[in-house]
Amino acid sequence: MALFRVTDWDDAYANGTNIPQGDNWPDAWVSPAAGFRQRWAKKKLDIAYGKRPRELFDTFHPSGAVKGLFIFVHGGYWVRLDKSYWSHLAAGAVANGWAVAMPSYPLCPEVRVRDIAVCIAGAVTEAARSVKGPIRLAGHSAGGQIVTRLVSENTPMRRTVLKRIDRVMSISGLHDLRPLLQTKMNKEIRLDDEECAAESPALLRPAFEGSLTCWVGANERSEFVRQNALLANIWRGLGVATDAVAEPDRHHFDVIDGLADPKSPLCRALFG
Secondary structure, three states, X not given: OOOOOOOOHHHHOOOHHXXXXXXXXXXXXXXXXXXXXXXXXXXEEEEEOOOOOOOEEEEXXXXXXXXXXXXXXXXXXXXXXXXXXXXXXXXXXHXXXXXXXEEOOOOOOOOOHHHHHHHHHHHHHHHHOOOOOOEEEEEEOHHHHHXXXXXXXXXXXXXXXXOOEEEEEEEOOOOOOHHHHHOOOHHHHOOOHHHHHHHOHHHOOEOOOOEEEEEEEOOOXXXXXXXXXXXXXXXXXXXXXXXEEEEOOOOOOOHHHHHHOOOOHHHHHHHO
């Protein structure tokens, strides 16, 4: 049996430098996101859900009847990016009849990781006021940690809203934060042992009755593939209906492209 030990934690969680032409992102998302915002008629932009400047979300509504609310939470290791990069990813949801909300949130080191979960709980609550029906959450990378944290024990989510969440998808999510303590980027994130224990969904019990899908690109860093399987495995043992998917020929940046295609396997898993 071959043994494997991670010796370079910065490389283990470095995406751009380990993807061919990885420096194309995040700029590659800017134009399609702006184009979608420009052409989509049924939208509201920069809706405030809190008092901080970044506590804003955009909404996109389908042309017909609304089946429920889909919320996408972006990644960026809790220290970068905002809602403007991802608008085009609403296309798959609205084509399937779902209203979409995409929030920004305050970033580390201005706030802590635990504060971001509280902020997004507020965004979900505010967005849910104007849309009836079930709520489905998806988050990418750090966003995967955020959405699964919202359905974990000691959630900052209101109970009435939590009961409406019937499906969660963590895409390339970070579910055990402890390895990040050994990375240089933690100087900005400022995780410590206590916060890792309190904010790692893999170390917490689930607090909702819906299903969980953990989705990752098969070509991603091995740590992301491991983290993907980890949460699905643990929460299945705690009674949640879970699935772990490694999508072939996808890496950390293009694994979310399926959200823009209403017939993609990813959208079928979310809205089928």
